[in-house]
Amino acid sequence: MLGPRLLRGYGFTVAGIAIGVAGLTALGGMSERIVRFIEGGDRFVLGQISVAGRGLGMGTGFTAGGLLPASAIRAIADVPGVAGVQPQVMLPLNPTTSQFMTLTQELVLGLDLSVPIPNRHYPTLPVRTGRFLSGGDRHVAVVGAAFASSRGLDVGARLTLEGETYEIVGVLDRTLTAPDRFVIVSIADARTQWVAKDPMLRTVLASGAVPVRAEDLNTGAAVGWRTGEDPDVVARRIAERVAGVNVQIPSELSRQLRASTVFFSALLTGIAALGLVIGGLSVANTIAAAVFERIRDFGVKRALGATDAQLGREVLTESLAVTLSGGVTGIVIAIALGRGIDLWISRGQQLFLFSARLLAGALIFAGLLGAVAALYATLRVVRLSPAEAIRRGA
Amino acid sequence: MLRARGLVKTYRAPAGPRIPVLDGVDVDVKAGELVVVAGASGSGKSTLLNLLGLLEDADAGLLNLLGLLEDADAGDVWFADEHVSALGRSARSGARGRFVGFVFQSFLLLPSLTALDNVVLAARYVGRSGPETRRRARELLEELGVAERREHYPPQLSGGEQQRVAFCRAVLNDPPLLLADEPTGNLDDANAHVIAGALRRRAAAGGAVVVVTHRPEAFVPATAVFRIENGRLEGYPLKKEVAP
Numbered sequence: 001m002l003g004p005r006l007l008r009g010y011g012f013t014v015a016g017i018a019i020g021v022a023g024l025t026a027l028g029g030m031s032e033r034i035v036r037f038i039e040g041g042d043r044f045v046l047g048q049i050s051v052a053g054r055g056l057g058m059g060t061g062f063t064a065g066g067l068l069p070a071s072a073i074r075a076i077a078d079v080p081g082v083a084g085v086q087p088q089v090m091l092p093l094n095p096t097t098s099q100f101m102t103l104t105q106e107l108v109l110g111l112d113l114s115v116p117i118p119n120r121h122y123p124t125l126p127v128r129t130g131r132f133l134s135g136g137d138r139h140v141a142v143v144g145a146a147f148a149s150s151r152g153l154d155v156g157a158r159l160t161l162e163g164e165t166y167e168i169v170g171v172l173d174r175t176l177t178a179p180d181r182f183v184i185v186s187i188a189d190a191r192t193q194w195v196a197k198d199p200m201l202r203t204v205l206a207s208g209a210v211p212v213r214a215e216d217l218n219t220g221a222a223v224g225w226r227t228g229e230d231p232d233v234v235a236r237r238i239a240e241r242v243a244g245v246n247v248q249i250p251s252e253l254s255r256q257l258r259a260s261t262v263f264f265s266a267l268l269t270g271i272a273a274l275g276l277v278i279g280g281l282s283v284a285n286t287i288a289a290a291v292f293e294r295i296r297d298f299g300v301k302r303a304l305g306a307t308d309a310q311l312g313r314e315v316l317t318e319s320l321a322v323t324l325s326g327g328v329t330g331i332v333i334a335i336a337l338g339r340g341i342d343l344w345i346s347r348g349q350q351l352f353l354f355s356a357r358l359l360a361g362a363l364i365f366a367g368l369l370g371a372v373a374a375l376y377a378t379l380r381v382v383r384l385s386p387a388e389a390i391r392r393g394a
Numbered sequence: 395m396l397r398a399r400g401l402v403k404t405y406r407a408p409a410g411p412r413i414p415v416l417d418g419v420d421v422d423v424k425a426g427e428l429v430v431v432a433g434a435s436g437s438g439k440s441t442l443l444n445l446l447g448l449l450e451d452a453d454a455g456l457l458n459l460l461g462l463l464e465d466a467d468a469g470d471v472w473f474a475d476e477h478v479s480a481l482g483r484s485a486r487s488g489a490r491g492r493f494v495g496f497v498f499q500s501f502l503l504l505p506s507l508t509a510l511d512n513v514v515l516a517a518r519y520v521g522r523s524g525p526e527t528r529r530r531a532r533e534l535l536e537e538l539g540v541a542e543r544r545e546h547y548p549p550q551l552s553g554g555e556q557q558r559v560a561f562c563r564a565v566l567n568d569p570p571l572l573l574a575d576e577p578t579g580n581l582d583d584a585n586a587h588v589i590a591g592a593l594r595r596r597a598a599a600g601g602a603v604v605v606v607t608h609r610p611e612a613f614v615p616a617t618a619v620f621r622i623e624n625g626r627l628e629g630y631p632l633k634k635e636v637a638p
Contacts, residue, residue, distance in 0.1 A: 300502045303449055304563075305491015305519035307484045386490075387449035390502065 010322045013290040017326025017366065018333060020282025025334035025362045027275030029352035031268040033176065036353055038261045040177025042254050047121030049223040049235045050248040051076060051085075068245065069216035075242045076223060081234040083224040084118040086111065089190035090219050093161075093183060095197060106147060106181045108161065110190020113137070118224025125179055130155035130170035137186050142170035146180035146350065159183070162196040176353060191217040276365070283326070283366050284373040287319050291377035295384075296393020302386040315378045316371055323370030327363045395602040396423040396446065396571055402453045403441050415441050416452075417625030423604055425570065426617075428597035432610040433622035439606035440575050442622065446604060447494050447573045448486050491520040495564035497589075499576035501556040503548040509535065509559045510544040516566040527566070534562035538592065554585030561592050572596055574605045578612055586612055 055066020068087070077085045089110035113135045117123055125132065125142075133142055141159055148154065148171045159166045161183070172179055185193075191214055195201055204210055225234040231250045239247040258265075298311060306314075331354075338352030381389060398421040404412040415438040423429050433439045444450045495516075503512045513531040517523055535541040538558040540551075548556055557577065564572060574593055578586035590612050597603040597617070610619050621628045 296502070297504050297506075300504065301515070301519070302487060303447070303490060303496050303502075304516050305487050307487040307519070309484070310487075310519055385444075385450040387444040390449075390498075 010290065010318075010325075013286055013322050014326040014329060016286035017283050017323055017370070018329035020279045020286065021327045021330025021362055021366050022333040022337070023282070023330075024275040024279025024365070025331050025354065025358065026337055026352065027271045027278075028358045028362060029334060029338050029354045031271045031275070032355050032358050033351060033353040034264050034268045036176040036355075038258070038264060040175060041257055041261075043121045044119065044177065045248070045253045045257055046231075046250050047119040049225065049231055049238065049250060050220060050253065051223055051238065052220040052246045053218075054244045054246055067212070067216060068218040068220055070213070070218075071216075072242055072245055073218065073221055076221065076238055076245070079234070079238050079241050081226050081229040081237060083226045084115055085224075086115040086118055086222045087187060087215075087218040088112070088220050088222060089187055089194055089217065091190065091194055091197060106183070107178070108190055108193060109182050109184045110187040110193075111184060112187040118222050120224065122179075125184070126173040126175070127170045128173045130168070132170055133184060133186060137169075138189060139164065139166050140169045140185070141166040141189075142172060142184040143168055144172050144180040144182045145174035147183060161185075162193045164189075164192070174350065176350060180350075187218075188214070194219075279362070280365070280369050283323065283369045286326075287323065287370045287373040288377040290322065291315060291319070291374055291381065294393070295381055295389050298378075298381050299384070299386045299389025299391075299393060302382075302389065308382045311382060312375070312378050315374050319370045319374030320367060323367050324363065327366040330366075331359055331362060395425045395427075396421065396604075398422075398446060401442070401445050403438070403445060403450075404453055414625050416445070419622075419625070419627050421446065421604075421627070423571070423602045425602050426597055426600050428594060428603045428605070428613065428616045430610045430613045430616045430619040431604065431606040431622055431627070432608060432619060433606070435608065437622045438625060439608075439622055443573050443575050443604065443606050447496060447571075448490050449496075487519070491516075492567065493569050493571055495567065495569040495572045497557070497561055497564045497572070497574040497577045497593075499579040501548070501553070501560045501580075503556055503560060503563075505548050508545050508547055509540065509551065509555075512548070512559055513562045513566055516563045520567055522567065531562065531566055534566060535559065538562055538588070552585075553580050554582065554588070557581055557585065557589055558592075561589060565596065570602060572601055572603045574603065576607055577605065578607065578609065 051068065051072075053066035053068035053072065070087075073085050073087055076082060089108075091108040091110075093106040093108050111117070111133065113133055117125075127142070128145065130142070133140065141161075143153060143159070148168075151159075153159065153168055153171070155168055155171060157168045159168055166183075166185065166189070172182070174180055194217060195205065205212060223234075223238065225231050232252075235247050235249045238245065298306075298315075301311060301314075334352075335354050338354060342350050342352060384392070398419065401416050401419040401421075402414075403416040404414045406412050419442060421429075421442075431439055431442060441450075445452045503509075504515065507515060510528070510531055513534065514523070514528055517527045517531075532541060532544065535544050535558075538561060540555050540558045540562075543551055543555055543559075548559075551559065557580070561577075564574075572593070577589050577593065581589065593603050593605060593613065594616075605613050605616075607613065610616075613619075
């Protein structure tokens with residue numbers, strides 16, 4: 001039990017350690033957030049085969065290409081090893097160059113709910129409040145947690161998309177990856193929005209030059225594979241047997257995704273290293289200074305008969321109590337700071353993730369470093385004679 | 395009880411040769427004696443007390459707490475010179491805790507502990523703790539007239555009160571040897587009188603007491619008073635029963 005008596009006189013020390021641990025935890029929280037985002041994306045692309053029509057346009061989400069007509073979707077479904085094909089329409093909510101294809105891009109995802117979601121890692125999207133879409137839904141939407149939070153939306157609220165009003169029937173749990181910024185609607189509604197957003201598509205459709213039906217308006221499809229099949233093999237089989245499609249090989253896409261996030265990986269490594277250095281130095285310096293500050297007390301205790309071992313045990317106990325108190329305080333400060341920033345500055349986006357492993361790691365790191373610093377300082381102190389310790393501390 | 399022979403101590407100046415402080419000091423103190431060592435500032439009084447109390451090592455010389463350390467774990471132990479090596483750091487700490495009590499000029503109470511806890515601290519390192527020790531500590535505080543301040547912290551106490559608490563800490567373990575370094579140096583006359591009286595009573599009760607001070611008159615009558623000059627004790631062997 002860390003009694004107040006044990007910590008008496010250590011107020012500034014606890015505060016110093018709290019600042020160090022708060023810095024370490026906050027930087028670690030940002031790092032964890034980026035890791036979760038990358039891991040979430042990786043998990044998504046490894047859970048399905050993403051297919052788009054061959055072409056250069058409509059690059060959104062994990063697909064890039066042209067129209068994927070209904071005939072191609074039927075052909076994909078006939079490929080051996082394929083377990084299910086879900087036509088999708090994925091559109092940028094705000095198709096400006098400043099947001100297009102960025103990590104914080106808000107997307108409209110239209111799903112054909114007559115087909116189960118084939119993604120093996122996300123067979124359902126977790127709903128926090130309300131419900132998910134069901135077949136036959138029109139003009140209703142399910143929104144991601146960050147999207148809802150940034151706009152203050154909840155179940156029952158209305159959302160206007162391309163001049164049409166949608167009722168929000170569900171809000172997803174926070175996933176810390178792409179779906180947090182999704183607006184999910186039926187594929188029919190998404191097709192309507194696509195036509196409304198894209199003047200060129202309207203022109204093509206109005207010209208009648210190309211025979212396009214509503215079911216042909218798909219930006220891509222999520223493809224599942226049968227149990228026991230190698231998804232990469234199935235993906236290559238689709239590419240061989242179905243003409244006019246772009247097929248993403250799951251493992252290659254995962255590699256590409258990780259390669260494209262090399263910058264973020266380096267950034268988070270730097271952040272973590274910075275956090276460890278800043279937090280570690282702060283903790284070690286504060287504890288060592290606290291021990292050296294008490295050099296006179298140690299001299300007195302040795303005059304009273306304290307052995308090196310007794311003194312060492314006392315210092316370690318005190319430093320552990322002080323470090324843990326400072327650590328817990330620092331963690332509370334970091335979490336409060338992170339929550340404040342997430343709520344007020346980033347408009348509902350979550351910039352920090354304070355995972356259990358991060359918090360435990362920060363506390364253990366601080367405790368170990370505090371103990372090592374205390375041990376080092378104690379060894380320095382006990383080398384002095386009691387008289388010298390008393391003189392120096394006077 | 396305490397015998398020291400030929401204690402030598404020098405300090406190295408930051409730049410320059412070693413400066414001799416004690417140059418072959420001999421001391422004998424028996425149970426029931428109050429010995430006062432007087433001298434000017436910087437004469438080596440405190441250094442002598444530190445050597446006698448094992449707070450630092452002599453460069454040379456022999457020191458023995460006769461009849462006491464023979465019972466200690468380390469056996470018949472001599473201090474300083476080659477004999478000091480026979481006593482490890484841990485054994486020296488144990489000897490300090492069991493056989494020596496200290497009263498310092500600047501009290502040296504721990505500011506994070508209450509007056510009572512400061513007194514009880516002396517028992518912690520000699521393996522004595524519990525309600526009996528706390529009861530004895532309260533008795534001592536009562537005897538010295540500071541019982542009502544036992545839950546106060548040192549910064550909340552006057553200098554006189556702090557020294558009374560420090561005296562209680564020094565005698566809690568009932569050590570046979572009590573060493574006091576300018577115990578009245580920071581006190582007014584009334585408090586100085588209280589502390590000097592407590593030291594005298596300690597000697598009268600059979601303890602060996604050594605006081606170093608630049609005001610020896612505050613501690614007479616004493617068993618002996620001698621002066622330290624040029625690194626040596628003048629007047630040794632001691633004149634007995636020095637009257638005011």
